[in-house]
Amino acid sequence: MLKDEELATHRQELRRGTVVLACLMLLEKSNYGYALLTALDSSGFAVDANTLYPLLRRLEKQGLVHSEWNTDESRPRKFYATSPEGRRLAATLRGDWDELAAAFTALTALTEEP
C-alpha cells in the first residue's frame, strides 16, 4: 500500500506542468495574483498560493507573461497577462496534453481488451 506522502508526491509530479498551462490560458484576460488563484481553484486546478506567486514571477522573467501595476483601485495590484510568446507555449503544451490524453485513451483500450 502506497503511503499518503508518496501518493501526494506522485500526484504532484503529474500535475506540475499543468499549472503553468492553466495560468497561461487564464491570463489571456489580465488578472492579479489572488484572483488568479481563486480562478484556478474554481476551474479545478488546485494550487497553493506559495507556489503560484513565485511561479508568476518566473513566467514573467521568461517573458511568457507581462505585468503591470494597476493603481486605479484603493489597493494597488500587480496584473499579469499572457504574452505572445506565452500564447505560443500554451498552444504547444495544449497540443502535448491532447496527445497524452489520446495516448492514455488508446492505452486503456489496449489493456482492457480481452
Added chain:
Amino acid sequence: MTTASTLTDRYVAEAVRSLTRGQRKDIEAELRASIADAIEDRLEAGTDAAAAERDVLAELGPPRSLAASYSDKPSHLIGPDLFRDYVRVLTVLLSTAVPLWFVFSGVVTFVAGASPLDSLGSALWGSFETAMSLAFIVTLVFAIIERTPALRGRRATKWDLHSLPAVPDQRGYVSELVGGVLFLVVIASVVIVLQSVGAVEGPNGTLIGPLDAPLWESGVFWVALFYSAVSISFHVFAHYTGWSVANAVATIVLDVLFVVPAVWIVAGDRLLNPDYFAAIGWPDGVQIVGLIALAVVVLFPLLDTVDAIIRTVRTRRVHRSPSEAA
C-alpha cells in the same frame, strides 16, 4: 486590529528579508496586496479578522520557503549536477592525503624524539587538520562553480558511450608512478645532501647549508614532500580514471595549494641562506638560485594545470569525434 496588522508585517518582513534589493520592493507590495485580498475574501465569508489573517498566513507556509521560491539564488551549496564529481574529488583527495599524512607526521614526530603516544596523537591531529582543510577548499571550489553559470555550462557535457574511460594501460600507469617517485627522490636527496654534507662554516662558526636554517628546521620540507606524494598519487589516479573535469579541478586545487605558500617562501627571500652563498664565494648565487627556484615553483604547477586542462579537453575531443563522424 493592531495585532493583526503586525502579524502580516512580521510575515512579509521575514519573507522578503533574504531577497535582493531589486526584487524586494515589488515582491513586498504584491505579497501585501495578495494577503489583503485573501483576508478580505475570508472576512466576506464571515470569518473574524484575527482568524482570517492567521489562516491566510499559515496557508502561505514558512516565509523562508516562500523567499527561497522567489529567489534566483540556489538554496543548496552544491547541486545534483556537481554532487557526484564533488564526492569523487573529495574521496580521492581524502583517501590519499590523510593516510599519507598520518604516516608521515607520525614517523617524523617519532624520529624527532617524541614518545610513541605523542607521535600517534600528533599524527591523528595532523590528519584531522589535513582532512578539514582539504574538505574546506574542495567544497569552496565546487560551491563557486555552482554559482558561476559560465563554469557550469562548460562542464555540462553530454554523456555518450565514447566518454567511458579506457581500460587503464598498466605500463603507462607504472612508468608514471616510477617516474614521479624517482624525480621526487632525486630532488629530496639533492636538497638533503647539500644541506647536511654540503654544509660550510658560516660567519659565526656554525655549519650552514644553502637553505634558510629556520625554514629547514620548521619542517616545511616534510610538508612539501608529503604534498608531492599526494600529487603523484593523484596523477596516477587521474591517469587511471581518465581525465575529467573533476580531475582537472582537483589538479588546480592541488596546484594552488602549492603555489601560494611556495611563492610566499621563495619570493619573500625565505628559502635560501645568503650567508652560505657568501661563504662559498658566490654572493650573487642567492639571487640567481632564488630566481631559478621561483621559476620552478611557478612554472611547474602552471604547466601541470595547463596539462590537466589540455588532457581533459583532448579526452573529450577524442571521445566525441567518433560520434560526430557517425
